[in-house]
Structure formats: C-alpha cells, structure tokens
Amino acid sequence: MSELHFKYQAFDAAGNVQNGLLTADSEREAIRLLQGKNLTPVKIQETKSNTEYSRRKKISHTDVLDFTTGLCTLVEARVPLDKALRLLEGITESAAMRELVRDLLRHVKEGKSLADAMESHPQVFTKMYINIVRAGEEGGILHDLLPDLAEFLEASARTRQAIVAAMIYPIVLLVTGIISVVLLLVFVVPQFAAMFEDAGTEIPPSAAFLLSVSAFLQSYGYLFIVLTVVLVLAWTRMDRYPGMRLRKHTLLLSLPLLGTLILYKECAIFARTLGALLGAGIPLIRSLRVAREVVTNTVMTKQLLQVEEDVRGGAGLGISLEKTNLFPTLLHQLVTVGEESGRTASILLKTATTFDTTVRNQMAALVAALQPALIIFLAIAVGGITITMLSAVFSMNAVEF
16 A cells, blocks of 8 residues: 655654654554654644645546445445455556545544545535435445445436537537638638639639638638637636626526536436435435535526525425426426425436436437538538639630630
C-alpha cells in the first residue's frame, strides 16, 4: 500500500523543536512513528502536494461504478469495512481511484464513517450517493442499500452511453462535411478564378458568387473561428451568473423536441434519486432536498424548491408536482398513485426507467432522421459547388468554340 506524506513539528527528549517529513498509512500511524522515535508531536499535517495531485486526477463514472460494485460484493459478504476498502485498493486498476480509496480507508481507520469520508470528495460522490451510504451505516443496512445504489449507477451509465453513442455519428458527419465544403471553397474554387481571368470571358452569376465567398473566407475566415470560440465561451460562462443561467435553461426547455428530451432526462434523474433515497428510508423532505440538488436545470430546481415547501406545509408530493405545470403528467399521476398505495419509492424508480426509455427512443428517432438529412444537405452543398464551377467552365469553353 502506498503511504501518505506528512509534515510534522515535535519536541525531542531535550525539549528541542524538530521539523521534518515522514510517510505513513494515516495520521494516527504517523503519530505512533514519531512517538517511537521519542518525539512528542505538536503539529502534523498531510502535505498539500499529495492532496493537490489527487485532485488533478480524473476519476470517471466507470471507476465509481466499479468501486461501488466491488464494495457491494464485499459488504454483502459481511467483510469489515476497513478490510473491504483495503481489498478494493489492491484490485483497483485506476491510479486515481486507488488513491481515493486509500484516502477513504485512512479516514475510516481514524474513526470517521464512510459517508463522512466521502464528503471530502464531492467531485466524485454525489449527495445522493453519500446520503444513501449514510442511511445504510446509521441503520446497519449498508449491505441492503449498496446493491440498489450500484443498480442506480448502472442505469444512469446506460442512459448516458446511449445518448453519447447516438450523437457520435451525426457529429462526425457534420464536422466532416463542413471541413469538406471549406476546403473546396478555400483551395479548389480559387483555381477556377485564374482560368476565368486567362479566358477573359464573363463569369456566370452563380460562379461569381462562389468566387466572392471563397475570397471572403480566404481573407476573413479566421473570424468564423474566433466567433465560434467566443459564442462557446459566452454560452458556458452564462452558468456563472444566476440570472443568465435561468434564462439559458428556460430557453433550452422551450426548444422543440430538444426541450422535451432535457425535461425527461432531468425527470428521470429526479425520480431515480428520490426513489432511491426514499427506498433507503430517508425522510421525504430530506430526500426532496437532495434530489433537487442533483437536478441541473435551474428552472426545474426552482420549481422543486416550491414543491419542497408545499410538501413541508402538508401537501401531497403528486399534487405539488402538478401545481408547477412543468413536470410531465405521467410523473405526478404515478407519484399520486404511489402515495395512495404506499409504494412511492418503487413507483418513482419505475417512472425513472420509463423516462430513460423515452429519452433513448426519442434520441434514436432523432438520430435516424438526422443522419439522412445531413447526408442530403452535404451532398447538395458539395455537389452544388462542383456542378456550379464545372458548368461555368463548360460554358466558357462553349463560348470559345
């Protein structure tokens, strides 16, 4: 097991102050090592370089899923938590994840709960994840809750992979087509200009238009790149300002088709998170707060805050969701049924699966329609440029003849 690095300040037997560095598995082990050297530690601190290095490393969703699955297997086998973490550290392939597991183990050995240890890594473990682990530790049912948590992560990963996989081909096709058209206009079309000048004939209007577009791209084409970068940066920086972020998310939800996909995707996240938390025995108000923080769309977050207030005031969750006039009818109707039957958690999880399926199906239909549309559009663009310039050449030859 790799060790951590600590800076220390301690008194020796003669009362002199000693400063130095040492390596140990944990802070407690570092204190024990210093006492073994007849030193009385006054101050001990993990070096920042180690912590900062850990933060710079990227931990993927797959790493978290593998960690959760492995921890679930070991905890179900009734392996003590510290031993389970030590085993996971030994079998984890990702260096970044291995370092994180080592940090979790260090905190657990120092007496912290696993949930408290995970709170120091908010960029890796979501609030929903931490709350479920805390509920399992407090109720002694961690072995019952971890399988549901692993299933939750797997379902989220499947949806995310389906969306990414569906968009790869259209994006590649669009980028390739744009590059092809730009190359034609910048490098091929200008060659015809020299031919027309040498021939001294009148250039057809369509060819003259393409030549002017080509000249403009050659002179000011870089402005399009600058404009694209500026627009992308402006779009991403809108999230830094609450008012601009709210307008941005309102615009996204109002877009035809895409807005529905975003709404259903966020509803799936909300329903699955809330269902998992309620299934773990976490109170409704606390579960709503955590589920609200998991949703990324500001418009929906604002409405969920009002839902939380209504529920706190004694209203039903289904009725509160319906009052917003934002969430799909299916969601608040099924939640109402779940409240009446006492099966809110299970119905929320099934609803999340339904929304995920809807998103995947609509994405598949959108991509199926988008691919031939892009192919036709690019064929018209490339073919139009080629035919226009060749027709101008043929007309020039006909005049000469």
